[in-house]
Amino acid sequence: MYLMAEPAAQTVALAESLKSLGLTKYEALVYIALLQASEATATEIHELSGVPRASVYPVLERLSQKQLVSVSNTSPRRFNPERPDDAIESLLSSVEHDAARAKTTLNRIYSQSGRRARGDQELIWSIHGGDHIRLRLLEMLQAADESVRIIFYWDHLKGELIERLLSLKKEVKIDIITDGWSGPVQGQINVLVKAPPMEIQREPVTNWQAGCVFIVDKKKAMVVMGSKDEGFTALYSESVGFVRFFTMYWNFFLNWG
Amino acid sequence: MYLMAEPAAQTVALAESLKSLGLTKYEALVYIALLQASEATATEIHELSGVPRASVYPVLERLSQKQLVSVSNTSPRRFNPERPDDAIESLLSSVEHDAARAKTTLNRIYSQSGRRARGDQELIWSIHGGDHIRLRLLEMLQAADESVRIIFYWDHLKGELIERLLSLKKEVKIDIITDGWSGPVQGQINVLVKAPPMEIQREPVTNWQAGCVFIVDKKKAMVVMGSKDEGFTALYSESVGFVRFFTMYWNFFLNWG
DNA sequence: CACTTGTTGTTATTATGATAACAACATTTA
DNA sequence: TAAATGTTGTTATCATAATAACAACAAGTG
The missing domain is CATH 1.10.10.10 (Winged helix-like DNA-binding domain superfamily/Winged helix DNA-binding domain)
Structure with a gap:
């Protein structure tokens, strides 16, 4: 046998x-x-x-x-x-x-x-995988100098995000639009609680898990998208156009409803 | 290209x-x-x-x-x-x-x-690799109840061995034959410093690194051989014959010269 | 157009898995 | 005892899957 x-x-x-x-x-x-x-x-x-x-x-x-x-x-x-x-x-x-x-x-x-230090500038990077994204995101936030603007709909990372934000330098102005906040609101942090707009909820994406925008120092932006089917994807860029676009997006969110 | x-x-x-x-x-x-x-x-x-x-x-x-x-x-x-x-x-x-x-x-x-607990008894086991040997050796010594007899010519492990021996229960009688001892000699430890006999030194082994015998409680024995060419090998057994043989060996060493 | 990029498919090459064959020895059986 | 049988350990051989290497081509770009 x-x-x-x-x-x-x-x-x-x-x-x-x-x-x-x-x-x-x-x-x-x-x-x-x-x-x-x-x-x-x-x-x-x-x-x-x-x-x-x-x-x-x-x-x-x-x-x-x-x-x-x-x-x-x-x-x-x-x-x-x-x-x-x-x-x-x-x-x-x-x-x-x-x-x-x-x-x-x-x-x-x-x-x-001797890789060029500022080559990132005009490129848009795709980042795959939750951990990978998390790492890059926290890294980017850590480097914040003046301002952070956030649209945040991602339950999973919420705790860690809040923690990281609270650890930033006091000079950094932080504006957050999200669906719920469970931490202290210190002086430099400005939280606006808001349900995601219907336009997004009506999207034909079966299992929406995350939809976030992060703009740091008006110079770098990272957006995170996630669904149960396709996993998480993020885009990161220091391109002027990219940042401008998502700043507009952020303003739209801020003034909506 | x-x-x-x-x-x-x-x-x-x-x-x-x-x-x-x-x-x-x-x-x-x-x-x-x-x-x-x-x-x-x-x-x-x-x-x-x-x-x-x-x-x-x-x-x-x-x-x-x-x-x-x-x-x-x-x-x-x-x-x-x-x-x-x-x-x-x-x-x-x-x-x-x-x-x-x-x-x-x-x-x-x-x-x-449900592996048999006492199967070790009449078998002689070969153990390869320094780490493997070290692990099994320290394990065996740890389990000592009454007596430990050692012939020790192995520079590399000396420190760790001494440390382990000092941590044994006070009832355990320890007799060591070795070429050098660099620790305290407590009550139950008996050290006999002795150069290895010529018969062994004259062996045609190019690069002798270790030659040790350990006898625990007169019931288990482990012998370690090591040369730079062939690496380390050890034999372990609880067989009566094996233990008796190396007890004789130990006695020979003790009374030599 | 000439050139580069991105994609596809096909062919080595290697590591691993799977099978077969055999010599040495031990055990059984007549 | 001699023959038959079975086991162990070794070696050689073959099959398969993963990886590497290459060629060819379509799409895009300047």
């Missing part, structure tokens, strides 16, 4: 996780099997994991190199798994080690490169 | 590190190139990275999904890298997330499995 036995759904997901720690499918399956039957022989592992018997040997050899199993000196050989905590720890720390090395090298490349 | 430009040696090592964070070779090369020339077009990236121009587009698409680059809405499109710190952070945290998931699942499997 050489057919690959179909592993449990749990096992498949688990194998996926282990893959990103640098294991192959077989290495993952063999290690999992070994946890269920410590001190197993190659044949037992083969039967339990569904991995072909001939493949079990090289896989165990690799796992041994990676310090996830130890080997008995009996005949037949028996194999013993490193405890999961230690195993994961060992794999992860090797990845973290690589990450640290990569980080320093990349940073050196990044700082050495 | 479609030939892959030979990347700097540094770049190759870097790409390797990035691979273990889940990037492919091309993704790594493209990202590195982008750091050197932010806001590059696809063609510029192709020239800088050596990645075929046609391949650059799908690669950038994937990088965009992974939130490592943003895209301009110009024609031609331009691309901007996420800053290295944030990029690595993002990749690493995704791996760490997987690691955490895997750890809990594996632990459940491990604890659920």
Whole structure:
């Protein structure tokens, strides 16, 4: 019976996780099997994991190199798994080690490169993914010097946003149009609570999650759009036209209704 | 010029590190190139990275999904890298997330499995790799109840070993034969400083790094061998014969010279 | 037009997965 | 004991999927 036995759904997901720690499918399956039957022989592992018997040997050899199993000196050989905590720890720390090395090298490349500092100016950038957007947004707000104008309809980020705004320098004038505010309103912050206009609500977008505009120092603007279907997209630009457009948009919102 | 430009040696090592964070070779090369020339077009990236121009587009698409680059809405499109710190952070945290998931699942499997508790007894286990050995060794010592006998010639681990020994329960009698001791000698610890015998020094092993014997409670024994060429290997066993053999070995050492 | 960009499809190349074959040895059975 | 049977560990071979490399072309741009 050489057919690959179909592993449990749990096992498949688990194998996926282990893959990103640098294991192959077989290495993952063999290690999992070994946890269920410590001190197993190659044949037992083969039967339990569904991995072909001939493949079990090289896989165990690799796992041994990676310090996830130890080997008995009996005949037949028996194999013993490193405890999961230690195993994961060992794999992860090797990845973290690589990450640290990569980080320093990349940073050196990044700082050495004589890339133009103000090239952003006339370009409009698309940014995908919630985290990516969040990062860039907080970064942009942090750099605010004079003024921040915000139209904000995005429940998910609200807490973090408020926190960040409150931490800005006192000189920065902040104007916010949003649907609800749950924090202190300090001197320089001006909140206008307003439901989103019907025109937007009537849009044929099935699952609206976010619709935001951020204008910083009248020089940079970022707009965020999000729906459950398409995920989050943001546009960022320092282009004069772009900023002017969304300043108008902001004014329209301010005076509407 | 479609030939892959030979990347700097540094770049190759870097790409390797990035691979273990889940990037492919091309993704790594493209990202590195982008750091050197932010806001590059696809063609510029192709020239800088050596990645075929046609391949650059799908690669950038994937990088965009992974939130490592943003895209301009110009024609031609331009691309901007996420800053290295944030990029690595993002990749690493995704791996760490997987690691955490895997750890809990594996632990459940491990604890659920009704593996025999006393199977270790008559087997001799091979353990490869310095870290792996270190882990198992400290674990074994920690579990000491009555006595620990050690023959220790291994500079690298000396500090950690001493520390661990000092933390043991006071009832545990500790006898050590080694070539140097740099800690307090408390009541239950008995240190005998002794150079390794000529018989061992004359062995035709080019680069001897470690030669150790650990006997715990007269029931478990672990021996460590290490040379620069072959790396570290250890044997562990609770087998009576094994323990008896190395107890004899220990006695031989004790009375020699 | 000449040139570049962006896209598509096809062909290597590699890593991994899957199967088969075999020698060495141990166990069983006549 | 000799033959048959089964197991282990090793090696070679093949299949498949992921990635890399290239060629060709349509659309856009100056």
